[in-house]
Amino acid sequence: xxxxxxxxxxxxxxxxxxxxxxxxxxxxxxxxxxxxxxxxxxxxxxxxxxxxxxxxxxxxxxxxxxxxxxxxxxxxxxxxxxxxxxxxxxxxxxxxxxxxxxxxxxxxxxxxxxxxxxxxxxxxxxxxxxxxxxxxxxxxxxxxxxxxxxxxxxxxxxxxxxxxxxxxxxxxxxxxxxxxxxxxxxxxxxxxxxxxxxxxxxxxxxxxxxxxxxxxxxxxxxxxxxxxxxxxxxxxxxxxxxxxxxxxxxxxxxxxxxxxxxxxxxxxxxxxxxxxxxxxxxxxxxxxxxxxxxxxxxxxxxxxxxxxxxxxxxxxxxxxxxxxxxxxxxxxxxxxxxxxxxxxxxxxxxxxxxxxxxxxxxxxxxxxxxxxxxxxxxxxxxxxxxxxxxxxxxxxxxxxxxxxxxxxxxxxxxxxxxxxxxxxxxxxxxxxxxxxxxxxxxxxxxxxxxxxxxxxxxxxxxxxxxxxxxxxxxxxxxxxxxxxxxxxxxxxxxxxxxxxxxxxxxxxxxxxxxxxxxxxxxxxxxxxxxxxxxxxxxxxxxxxxxxxxxxxxxxxxxxxxxxxxxxx
Amino acid sequence: xxxxxxxxxxxxxxxxxxxxxxxxxxxxxxxxxxxxxxxxxxxxxxxxxxxxxxxxxxxxxxxxxxxxxxxxxxxxxxxxxxxxxxxxxxxxxxxxxxxxxxxxxxxxxxxxxxxxxxxxxxxxxxxxxxxxxxxxxxxxxxxxxxxxxxxxxxxxxxxxxxxxxxxxxxxxxxxxxxxxxxxxxxxxxxxxxxxxxxxxxxxxxxxxxxxxxxxxxxxxxxxxxxxxxxxxxxxxxxxxxxxxxxxxxxxxxxxxxxxxxxxxxxxxxxxxxxxxxxxxxxxxxxxxxxxxxxxxxxxxxxxxxxxxxxxxxxxxxxxxxxxxxxxxxxxxxxxxxxxxxxxxxxxxxxxxxxxxxxxxxxxxxx
Numbered sequence: 001x002x003x004x005x006x007x008x009x010x011x012x013x014x015x016x017x018x019x020x021x022x023x024x025x026x027x028x029x030x031x032x033x034x035x036x037x038x039x040x041x042x043x044x045x046x047x048x049x050x051x052x053x054x055x056x057x058x059x060x061x062x063x064x065x066x067x068x069x070x071x072x073x074x075x076x077x078x079x080x081x082x083x084x085x086x087x088x089x090x091x092x093x094x095x096x097x098x099x100x101x102x103x104x105x106x107x108x109x110x111x112x113x114x115x116x117x118x119x120x121x122x123x124x125x126x127x128x129x130x131x132x133x134x135x136x137x138x139x140x141x142x143x144x145x146x147x148x149x150x151x152x153x154x155x156x157x158x159x160x161x162x163x164x165x166x167x168x169x170x171x172x173x174x175x176x177x178x179x180x181x182x183x184x185x186x187x188x189x190x191x192x193x194x195x196x197x198x199x200x201x202x203x204x205x206x207x208x209x210x211x212x213x214x215x216x217x218x219x220x221x222x223x224x225x226x227x228x229x230x231x232x233x234x235x236x237x238x239x240x241x242x243x244x245x246x247x248x249x250x251x252x253x254x255x256x257x258x259x260x261x262x263x264x265x266x267x268x269x270x271x272x273x274x275x276x277x278x279x280x281x282x283x284x285x286x287x288x289x290x291x292x293x294x295x296x297x298x299x300x301x302x303x304x305x306x307x308x309x310x311x312x313x314x315x316x317x318x319x320x321x322x323x324x325x326x327x328x329x330x331x332x333x334x335x336x337x338x339x340x341x342x343x344x345x346x347x348x349x350x351x352x353x354x355x356x357x358x359x360x361x362x363x364x365x366x367x368x369x370x371x372x373x374x375x376x377x378x379x380x381x382x383x384x385x386x387x388x389x390x391x392x393x394x395x396x397x398x399x400x401x402x403x404x405x406x407x408x409x410x411x412x413x414x415x416x417x418x419x420x421x422x423x424x425x426x427x428x429x430x431x432x433x434x435x436x437x438x439x440x441x442x443x444x445x446x447x448x449x450x451x452x453x454x455x456x457x458x459x460x461x462x463x464x465x466x467x468x469x470x471x472x473x474x475x476x477x478x479x480x481x482x483x484x485x486x487x488x489x490x491x492x493x494x495x496x497x498x499x500x501x502x503x504x505x506x507x508x509x510x511x512x513x514x515x516x517x518x519x520x521x522x523x524x525x526x527x528x529x530x531x532x533x534x535x536x537x538x539x540x541x542x543x544x545x546x547x548x549x550x551x552x553x554x555x556x557x558x559x560x561x562x563x564x565x566x567x568x
Numbered sequence: 569x570x571x572x573x574x575x576x577x578x579x580x581x582x583x584x585x586x587x588x589x590x591x592x593x594x595x596x597x598x599x600x601x602x603x604x605x606x607x608x609x610x611x612x613x614x615x616x617x618x619x620x621x622x623x624x625x626x627x628x629x630x631x632x633x634x635x636x637x638x639x640x641x642x643x644x645x646x647x648x649x650x651x652x653x654x655x656x657x658x659x660x661x662x663x664x665x666x667x668x669x670x671x672x673x674x675x676x677x678x679x680x681x682x683x684x685x686x687x688x689x690x691x692x693x694x695x696x697x698x699x700x701x702x703x704x705x706x707x708x709x710x711x712x713x714x715x716x717x718x719x720x721x722x723x724x725x726x727x728x729x730x731x732x733x734x735x736x737x738x739x740x741x742x743x744x745x746x747x748x749x750x751x752x753x754x755x756x757x758x759x760x761x762x763x764x765x766x767x768x769x770x771x772x773x774x775x776x777x778x779x780x781x782x783x784x785x786x787x788x789x790x791x792x793x794x795x796x797x798x799x800x801x802x803x804x805x806x807x808x809x810x811x812x813x814x815x816x817x818x819x820x821x822x823x824x825x826x827x828x829x830x831x832x833x834x835x836x837x838x839x840x841x842x843x844x845x846x847x848x849x850x851x852x853x854x855x856x857x858x859x860x861x862x863x864x865x866x867x868x869x870x871x872x873x874x875x876x877x878x879x880x881x882x883x884x885x886x887x888x889x890x891x892x893x894x895x896x897x898x899x900x901x902x903x904x905x906x907x908x909x910x911x912x913x914x915x916x917x918x919x920x921x922x923x924x925x926x927x928x929x930x931x932x933x934x
Binding site for chain 2: 461464467471472473478482485
């Protein structure tokens with residue numbers, strides 16, 4: 001022993017005595033606790049925990065990113081489609097800009113300006129082949145819209161050709177691309193485009209630039225021509241210098257010339273323009289409204305325009321209303337006619353059948369799980385393999401097997417007929433209805449009920465039941481008051497699993513459900529893959545998701561999610 | 569161990585046998601009778617059949633052969649819940665989904681007792697184990713010792729005459745165990761209940777019981793009060809199992825009523841009391857307790873046979889010294905001496921002579 005060890009200052013750290021006194025002094029002074037190196041203890045702790053958290057996050061990161069990119073984001077995008085409705089305002093920008101001015105309660109179709117806007121929109125949409133998509137979209141809301149748009153698209157030329165022909169008759173030059181391009185385009189652009197055409201180069205054409213002078217002098221024609229030129233460049237990859245413009249441009253030019261004063265114009269093709277200006281006053285004209293009505297009288301109906309007006313905003317509740325058997329009307333949302341309601345019934349049926357399936361799973365799985373957890377490990381493992389066996393068989397195979405079992409010429413009916421229980425001419429209908437779906441899905445989802453039940457039950461020590469019996473409880477009381485409450489977490493876990501799986505089940509109801517045994521998911525799949533009404537499918541999916549979340553919340557409130565155990 | 573159970577026995581096992589697989593007997597021909605109010609402990613190594621006996625008494629296992637009687641009537645065919653036997657389990661077995669009060673209420677409810685009576689009894693039972701303030705808690709909120717107190721209260725609340733305890737203190741730490749040992753014993757005597765207690769802890773058995781039944785290999789090896797068990801073991805298993813014991817092997821040289829001379833394998837001669845030997849030439853295991861070995865010759869009889877010993881190891885244990893010696897070819901011969909002011913501390917390597925009183929040395933079966 002040297003003196004050094006007796007001197008506290010000479011040792012590496014504070015002696016326990018010193019440290020205790022220092023701590024006591026700190027606490028008395030209200031000072032924060034300090035770590036060994038003098039940093040506040042809280043900070044020190046946070047730092048050490050931060051590294052742990054970062055490491056944990058890094059371990060999860062690959063899966064997290066994978067799920068975010070491949071699952072959450074697409075699903076989010078898909079669900080967004082349930083309210084998105086930009087197709088109307090994108091396809092018919094001029095019409096939707098004006099449509100609020102129209103009063104649906106007036107009982108008349110809109111005025112001439114509205115039809116003019118519609119004509120422009122439809123003409124451009126037809127050139128881009130977008131009008132049929134819009135027709136399909138609006139057809140979800142009102143039948144007949146699809147054919148209306150398709151028919152209108154074919155016949156728009158009836159109106160524009162009136163002006164096109166008159167301009168052509170006046171001067172052949174209006175029928176060619178070059179004079180138009182010179183009239184409307186910047187000289188620089190024309191030079192660039194000529195160079196490009198001469199080189200026969202691949203790639204992007206020099207983008208059309210309209211002359212500002214024209215935008216002021218002939219606003220409609222310049223804007224329409226610009227649209228045409230850009231469209232020709234990008235979609236058709238034709239040089240505007242050589243392409244005859246749409247009849248729409250001629251139509252626009254007519255209306256511009258009727259209003260504009262071109263006498264002061266001295267730019268390119270001034271002579272041509274002035275000649276036309278002098279002649280247009282004598283032109284034969286067409287009323288847009290009458291023209292459109294001539295193409296299809298539905299344009300005169302209030303319903304058509306009401307639909308257009310209701311679905312003109314960028315976002316709509318229409319899909320959701322549709323998904324709950326309602327529709328937009330001029331007086332706000334209203335229930336559909338009784339014979340058109342389908343989704344309420346489907347949702348109710350889905351919930352009801354999922355509940356029936358869940359309860360039949362509980363009823364069948366509880367005794368099995370009880371037996372498994374009370375058998376010696378060897379036997380239990382053997383039986384567990386039998387329980388898991390269906391897991392290792394293809395879902396389709398199992399479902400098809402039920403089809404074979406349950407059909408009218410199937411195994412069960414044959415046996416019943418052979419036994420004389422059922423007459424040959426009145427075989428039981430057990431497939432393609434609710435019964436078949438419930439039977440097949442109960443069988444398929446049973447392992448999801450047995451496994452959590454088993455894992456919870458196997459953790460209940462037999463001494464509880466013994467204790468209950470030693471305290472005087474009969475077998476039933478011991479089970480019901482002592483064993484059963486402790487197995488409830490297993491039932492809860494199994495029920496949540498089975499219920500949530502079954503509420504979104506698709507394949508089995510599709511195969512054995514017929515018409516009365518199908519689920520809402522089958523309808524969603526139909527809208528995704530057959531009717532292509534993705535908005536409605538997304539709305540139905542969103543509602544299903546919300547229903548499940550609400551049920552989960554209710555379950556948490558009633559049973560308590562802490563009471564759910566999958567094992568341990 | 570008398571075959572004929574006394575007619576006033578409260579609990580009686582008569583020729584009870586138990587087999588689980590039909591090939592081996594876990595309990596072989598068990599005969600046991602205990603009077604009312606007795607605290608009897610079943611002690612034995614694991615697998616000795618003591619817990620099986622307890623479970624047969626409780627009704628959770630059925631006897632393969634023989635009869636178990638409670639208060640004179642056979643209970644072989646009475647289901648557990650009708651036997652009216654209180655039971656305390658090793659893991660307490662308190663129902664986790666019920667509060668403490670509900671746990672205690674359970675045995676009263678199933679007996680159809682009225683609410684006010686139940687509350688009275690629950691309060692009394694909880695006060696009895698000093699847990700009166702914990703009625704509203706859940707078992708998981710209590711410590712192990714508190715849970716065991718509640719389990720005890722639950723087993724007693726319906727006032728059974730017989731209470732079975734299956735290693736109730738096994739999971740507790742030493743200090744708590746000792747406190748509860750004392751409390752259980754006191755409670756049992758105060759209430760006058762009959763207790764069958766199962767443990768593998770011999771200290772527990774010795775300190776708590778009126779009588780101890782030492783189990784091995786499916787049989788009761790000895791059934792006796794603690795002091796008799798410790799001081800007068802009937803065979804070498806009991807001698808080995810209860811307390812620390814020194815064993816020397818040899819052959820009986822001379823036998824004369826209550827004393828005998830044994831020639832050890834090393835050639836040394838010692839005196840002993842014949843217990844399990846009857847004739848000359850028989851092999852025997854001689855058993856002597858460490859604290860009865862003496863190296864102070866003044867305390868020995870003059871004609872006592874002495875043995876040479878070499879000190880191998882000296883361990884200071886606080887209240888006692890534990891010294892390991894090499895005696896007659898046995899290197900694990902232990903002596904214990906009290907830590908008294910005049911006590912000698914032996915040093916390893918030291919050579920000495922040891923001896924003992926003849927009645928402390930018992931010649932048992934080989």
